[in-house]
Amino acid sequence: MKILVPIKRTLDAYIKVRVHIDNSGVDLSNAKMAMNPFCEIALEEAVRLKEKGVASEVIAVSIGGDKVGDQLRTALALGADRSIHIKADDDLESLNIAKLLKSVVEREAPGLVILGKQAIDSDNNQVGQMLAALCGYPQATFASRVEMKDNLVEVTREVDSGEQVLELTLPAIITADLRLNEPRYAKLPDIMKAKKKPVDTLTPDELGVTLRSHLTIESVSEPAPRKPGIRVHSASELVEKLRNEAKVLP
Amino acid sequence: MKALVIAEHDNKTLNPATRSLVTAALQLADTVDVLVMGADCNPVAQSAAKTNGVAKVLLADNPACKHQLAEALTPAVLQVATGYSAILAASSTTGKNLLPRVAALLDVAQLSEVVRIEDKDTFTRPIYAGNALARVRSADPVKVITIRASSFEEAAVDGNAVIEPIAVSAVQQMSRFVSENLNNSARPQLEAAKTVVSGGRGLGSAENFALVENLADRLGAAIGASRAAVDAGYVGNELQVGQTGKIVAPDLYIAVGISGAIQHLAGMKESRIIVAINKDPEAPIFQVADYGLVGDLFEILPELEKLLA
């Protein structure tokens, strides 16, 4: 069974976000970029399934400009067997991403597609569900445990009220939540070996997908800052302020 | 213009987030219908019908809809979607699971976590963990959006809408519910609570987390946690506040032993009053706190408990 892992290049999770002063977008020039953290988790799960002998091949795929090659090489160093770079703009809408991925699914026929649950830049949380819809596959979003059982996969999902366990027929779509696993770090020999692993490039045309824009970002602004607070020096001063100044305690 | 609101519920009670969705929907359309999909969920439809501003409640009562699985609900939504110019759900795990699936089959985009409706085509939503706000215009004939309930007032409960049962063919064999492990705490629900006390790694252990629970009980508050506290097993995942947990905006949020990483702030910085208790005077949580108290939580929490007795 093949596992396909879509990977997005995003701003590093620990870098401060700067909005352009003309409100045209977020300033990414010279910013540290990385693999979206949820994609790291998705990839780790796929690699572990291969190490357990459940999967035969792990294929990483990323859609974007030339720079996504960096994250695909990281994916290869972390255990993906080969990778596909679909050349397109960096900020395609989710539906276009899902259409491109569907076309890759048709070519590769993976048993599982494991995606991140959300990209930490757009915070969309959409592509996995859209891909499942377009392929007519079942989906388990927000996965915190994945277990293969013959022709089924059992997934524990983190839902608002606690946890839910589902069983999906294959092929299926899974999106990874934070607690699914702890991704490994790439080791130097693996980084060297990754350089020899194949990276195919494809275009939306070659995949037979016509991209269509539905949304226009009119402006991006910084949220209004909170007004500066004060320091209190004791528990009793805190309670007094909450009662008499903020009036949030009886 | 007509809008369809997808009710959030557990087959027994209507989640109040649904009433916030109705408020949002009324900014987009003059007729708002609510779709209740579930099993043996008539009380939910009754409650939805009382929401002010609702024209009609569509009730799809079908055993296949019991666990709100997206594969079962999507055909039901598509069956009734014709004629609506907007379809809204809460940005809950159920709404986020379902709506992109619906949008893809309608061949339209989906807008996530909308916090403001500018006009019928233009929406504001946070990106980058709330560090930026994007104003987005949609060219789609049908807007499919999840709404951040805490950003919209709940509609009043003095309506009297008609309930129209609908038959849906929701049978599906692709996914099957196996089991669930739900939090049955008697405390207020995290998303709806007026006061939230959250604990972080600073608590040090699941046993010590009782300090947070005791303070919460004194205040009639809900309990929240940082990711580090959940990862360490102090509390369940359903209590995580942040970019990838729950988004809360209570009147009072008390962060105890939480450093204030941007991913945590994303989930609570819209709270009206924020209190931070942390022994590190440099902790970033103090930058958003209205009242900061530097000190050892193991001394401060018992004191607070006494003061509030």
Ligand SMILES: Cc1cc2nc3c(=O)[nH]c(=O)nc-3n(C[C@H](O)[C@H](O)[C@H](O)COP(=O)(O)OP(=O)(O)OC[C@H]3O[C@@H](n4cnc5c(N)ncnc54)[C@H](O)[C@@H]3O)c2cc1C
């Ligand atoms: C993609 C991604 C998504 C994430 N999503 C979330 C999310 O949704 N929610 C979330 O919370 N995090 C999230 N995180 C994690 C986040 O980056 C932080 O790691 C996490 O919030 C830290 O939790 P903490 O503040 O409890 O722990 P720490 O950062 O370790 O802070 C502990 C604090 O406790 C204080 N302390 C220790 N002992 C005491 C004492 N005795 N008295 C008083 N204070 C004390 C310390 O000074 C310190 O400030 C995410 C990270 C990533 C990469």
Ligand SMILES: Nc1ncnc2c1ncn2[C@@H]1O[C@H](COP(=O)(O)O)[C@@H](O)[C@H]1O
């Ligand atoms: N440009 C992209 N290339 C490859 N995968 C992507 C891309 N954008 C999103 N994805 C995948 O979809 C997941 C969810 O993203 P989103 O729905 O945009 O929040 C990500 O974690 C990736 O697995």
